[in-house]
Amino acid sequence: MEGKSSPHARWVPGSGRDNDEVRAGREEARIAFELGNAVRERRQALGWSQAELARRAGMTQPALSRLEAGGPTPTIGVLDRIAHALGARLTVQFTDAV
Template sequence: MSEHAQWDLGRRGRDSAEVRAGYDEAKRAIAIGKAVRERRLALGLSQTELAKRAGMTQPALSRLEAGGTVPTIPVLERLAGAMDAELVVGITPHAAA
């Protein structure tokens, strides 16, 4: 066995609602982080500059941009304001199967 631990969740573990919810949350966090990073770069701002404008720390902004955290609506509102942007939140129905 290698130095790294090997995990076998089995079919049930991978398909559980809890695991799927975790993947969905991670995908949302990554998408939000990517959108913030792209807007920040389009404005020519450093992480430090944007963090200061939004009233947060640079490490917190870095984690958010990397998809390491799902930000709250108030944090997203502060970031949007700091980037001269509008926060738009929507609910879209799934496509018919």
């Protein structure tokens, strides 16, 4: 069966997605996870449930849950509403790459 691909074939660098694309996907996932974690930590510090923060931010609890889990990156507008609901100010900062 030479030349046929197997569902159990090993991944070979350069054989699939471009490495830059993979790195970009990982970076996006890292940012989404850190953002969700920051929202969850602030919410928990206030002693609020997801439902309470979602209500105050004008969104659904399932949408907030996805955000806290590192799901799809929210828009700046959604982040601003969440920050306002948390009694915080949304800031964006650029730092040197490590």
